[in-house]
Amino acid sequence: MKTPFATLLSLPVAMAAGLAAAATPAVETRFSDDGVLESIRIGEEVFATGGGNLWEAEFLINPGASAPGTGQTGASAPGAGQKPALESGWDDGALGAAPGAPCPVPGAAAPGFLTVAPTNATSFAKSKAGGVIELSWRGIPLGEEPAALDAFVTIAPQPDGSQKWSLRFENRSPRHALLRTRFPMLRRVTRDGEGDALLPWQDHGAKLFRRRSAQPRPIWAHYLGYAPPVAAFFKGETGLYFAAEDPEARQKCLVESGEQDIYFDTLPELGADGPGYATTIAPLRGDWWEAARRYRAFALQQKWAARGPIKDNPAYPRRLCEIPLWINIHGRSDAVSNVLAKAKQTYPDFSTGLHWHLWQQSAHDINYPEYFPAQPRVKETIDFCHSIGQEPMPYTNGRLWTVTTMGYLLAEPYAAMKTDGSRVVESYASVNNPTKPPLAVMCPWTETWRRVVQTFTGRILDELGATSLFVDQVGAARAFPCYDPSHGHPVGGGAWWREGYARMMEPVRRAYNERGAFLTTEGAGEAYLDLFDGFLQVVERTPEDVPFWSAVYSGYTTYFCTPEDTDDDPQSFRVQQCREMLWGHPLGWFDPNVLDKPQKRAIVGQLCAFRQENLDALAYGNLLDELRPVSPLPEIAFSWKPRFKWRQGATVKHGTAPAVIGNWWRTAGGETVLLAANLSDREQTLEYEIFGRPGNTASMTLAPHELRRVPPPPETIDSNR
Ligand SMILES: [Zn+2]
Numbered sequence: 001m002k003t004p005f006a007t008l009l010s011l012p013v014a015m016a017a018g019l020a021a022a023a024t025p026a027v028e029t030r031f032s033d034d035g036v037l038e039s040i041r042i043g044e045e046v047f048a049t050g051g052g053n054l055w056e057a058e059f060l061i062n063p064g065a066s067a068p069g070t071g072q073t074g075a076s077a078p079g080a081g082q083k084p085a086l087e088s089g090w091d092d093g094a095l096g097a098a099p100g101a102p103c104p105v106p107g108a109a110a111p112g113f114l115t116v117a118p119t120n121a122t123s124f125a126k127s128k129a130g131g132v133i134e135l136s137w138r139g140i141p142l143g144e145e146p147a148a149l150d151a152f153v154t155i156a157p158q159p160d161g162s163q164k165w166s167l168r169f170e171n172r173s174p175r176h177a178l179l180r181t182r183f184p185m186l187r188r189v190t191r192d193g194e195g196d197a198l199l200p201w202q203d204h205g206a207k208l209f210r211r212r213s214a215q216p217r218p219i220w221a222h223y224l225g226y227a228p229p230v231a232a233f234f235k236g237e238t239g240l241y242f243a244a245e246d247p248e249a250r251q252k253c254l255v256e257s258g259e260q261d262i263y264f265d266t267l268p269e270l271g272a273d274g275p276g277y278a279t280t281i282a283p284l285r286g287d288w289w290e291a292a293r294r295y296r297a298f299a300l301q302q303k304w305a306a307r308g309p310i311k312d313n314p315a316y317p318r319r320l321c322e323i324p325l326w327i328n329i330h331g332r333s334d335a336v337s338n339v340l341a342k343a344k345q346t347y348p349d350f351s352t353g354l355h356w357h358l359w360q361q362s363a364h365d366i367n368y369p370e371y372f373p374a375q376p377r378v379k380e381t382i383d384f385c386h387s388i389g390q391e392p393m394p395y396t397n398g399r400l401w402t403v404t405t406m407g408y409l410l411a412e413p414y415a416a417m418k419t420d421g422s423r424v425v426e427s428y429a430s431v432n433n434p435t436k437p438p439l440a441v442m443c444p445w446t447e448t449w450r451r452v453v454q455t456f457t458g459r460i461l462d463e464l465g466a467t468s469l470f471v472d473q474v475g476a477a478r479a480f481p482c483y484d485p486s487h488g489h490p491v492g493g494g495a496w497w498r499e500g501y502a503r504m505m506e507p508v509r510r511a512y513n514e515r516g517a518f519l520t521t522e523g524a525g526e527a528y529l530d531l532f533d534g535f536l537q538v539v540e541r542t543p544e545d546v547p548f549w550s551a552v553y554s555g556y557t558t559y560f561c562t563p564e565d566t567d568d569d570p571q572s573f574r575v576q577q578c579r580e581m582l583w584g585h586p587l588g589w590f591d592p593n594v595l596d597k598p599q600k601r602a603i604v605g606q607l608c609a610f611r612q613e614n615l616d617a618l619a620y621g622n623l624l625d626e627l628r629p630v631s632p633l634p635e636i637a638f639s640w641k642p643r644f645k646w647r648q649g650a651t652v653k654h655g656t657a658p659a660v661i662g663n664w665w666r667t668a669g670g671e672t673v674l675l676a677a678n679l680s681d682r683e684q685t686l687e688y689e690i691f692g693r694p695g696n697t698a699s700m701t702l703a704p705h706e707l708r709r710v711p712p713p714p715e716t717i718d719s720n721r
Pocket residue numbers: 415416417443444445446482483484487489
């Protein structure tokens with residue numbers, strides 16, 4: 001089946017090119033007399049009619065915890081005999097779409113825990129005052145303790161028509177501590193085939209599923225990590241926005257059941273009185289871009305965005321956002337110098353970056369974090385590459401310690417601890433490393449792990465003379481709750497995970513930036529925006545991807561790379577590379593063989609040259625919207641081979657894209673420009689809407705494979721439309 005290019009479908013002119021309609025109706029919520037959610041109305045459209053429990057919670061028998069309700073968190077790990085093993089390993093195959101992923105579906109709690117829900121209450125009451133809805137469930141038993149718990153939900157309307165939904169418990173049990181909440185649980189937000197769903201995803205941040213029907217597998221989008229805590233559902237031009245606008249970046253997981261049920265699964269501090277943040281449900285008018293604009297308005301005010309736009313930040317290492325191409329290699333010094341010398345011969349006009357795995361003494365995913373000593377001639381290779389204007393970037397991992405090293409005998413107390421007292425251990429399969437050695441997830445709060453990371457990153461800067469560094473996984477992997485009371489952070493989840501990495505990485509980033517060097521990590525990790533200069537994005541690309549993170553944070557950081565199998569046919573290669581270049585990404589994470597393939601080499605050269613000519617938009621500007629043609633364009637077919645071929649379920653992605661694609665950008669200088677690409681080998685003429693001028697259109701004709709910047713004022717304006 002061919003899937004249309006999600007972000008590039010033609011949409012009605014009435015959607016008004018980036019301007020939210022002034023009169024978006026407010027969210028209206030209706031409950032039954034026994035507290036079941038009946039519907040959420042936005043104007044004429046009705047959402048979330050599936051009923052069911054509005055919330056669920058799990059409690060842990062925790063003899064070492066302070067009495068819940070005292071405001072203190074647990075003081076010790078759970079007692080012996082509890083082996084629920086609630087948290088399984090982080091699954092690197094997808095956002096938790098595999099069995100054993102760490103956000104179970106409701107009702108699947110492991111033995112040793114109590115799960116409670118509204119149906120356990122002996123009484124329910126509903127009230128409304130000043131527009132605020134208060135729901136209360138009282139007399140909920142916890143184990144043998146009758147009426148130990150009351151639950152309260154508050155739904156507070158906001159001036160912009162949105163609502164803030166909050167959950168809080170009053171827990172009188174001396175033995176049971178709150179472990180986890182699922183709230184607010186909206187079922188059947190839309191029905192099968194009824195609407196479009198924007199759902200959180202790795203790297204670009206979201207996928208747009210048109211006319212979505214039930215799917216066999218749920219989506220678990222962990223936060224912190226790759227994905228935003230945001231989803232949206234659209235019926236026509238009316239949308240329901242579901243998000244955690246959480247300034248403290250608490251650990252949470254946005255779950256979509258596969259059947260358009262949605263909720264946040266939260267592991268707060270053990271013994272907290274609720275998830276600790278409100279969920280925002282807001283009306284939208286338009287399409288998924290409106291969801292991104294709403295989240296951007298929140299996000300740019302947060303502490304992680306406090307460094308401001310990179311164009312205004314003299315400390316930001318501009319070399320990073322001005323490198324248009326990256327090569328990925330697992331190799332030794334001679335391979336690195338040969339590849340970057342060849343890249344310089346091929347593309348003399350710009351700097352090429354190289355992601356260097358295997359500069360260290362042992363193999364990939366082996367002996368972390370014991371990277372030193374380096375392989376022979378690493379410093380000399382880095383110096384040589386700098387001398388010809390190229391950027392070799394060493395690989396490290398900011399999160400894992402190999403369990404089979406001698407060093408782990410000393411480091412084990414500083415790994416993240418599960419509720420059963422064991423440590424969080426993961427393993428990864430890759431083409432370079434079939435042995436899958438066990439790797440412990442280190443707790444970022446601990447001073448020991450902080451100093452280890454600061455030491456090896458410092459040595460790479462000082463001893464190897466690197467001017468860039470990749471710190472794997474920090475911006476991609478989920479946060480873990482940690483139940484080790486000796487670490488000094490609140491036991492369980494909550495807000496401390498980000499603060500642990502902030503204490504670890506802020507001095508590292510400053511040290512690198514002071515020498516003009518840059519620091520990068522994997523994924524998108526929004527709450528680490530102030531700790532890294534860029535985010536490497538290398539998961540599988542699909543036709544449903546939309547540039548959610550770029551729409552939120554473009555101009556504030558650099559998302560880089562456009563990974564693709566260099567064996568894809570030239571047309572398919574052009575489609576993906578143009579798509580992501582126009583979203584602002586530098587190209588790459590290519591196999592070095594891209595330099596040996598004349599057609600791919602030429603496409604890469606053309607696109608990199610265009611990016612270099614438009615850095616004011618693509619590196620320093622803000623991504624505003626997509627090109628919206630007035631009439632449908634011819635479609636271009638493409639097929640993208642899977643990049644992680646060894647993974648189960650790896651398939652070729654087929655799709656179509658309009659013959660001309662493009663995006664509107666606001667440049668660093670304040671201009672609004674359209675950057676467009678003719679993907680086809682024929683001349684294309686089209687009429688399109690002008691961003692910010694509802695009802696006005698312009699037209700253009702593009703030569704085969706032409707890339708064009710359309711400056712203001714537009715070429716033609718038809719104000720009679
Ligand atoms: Zn810890």
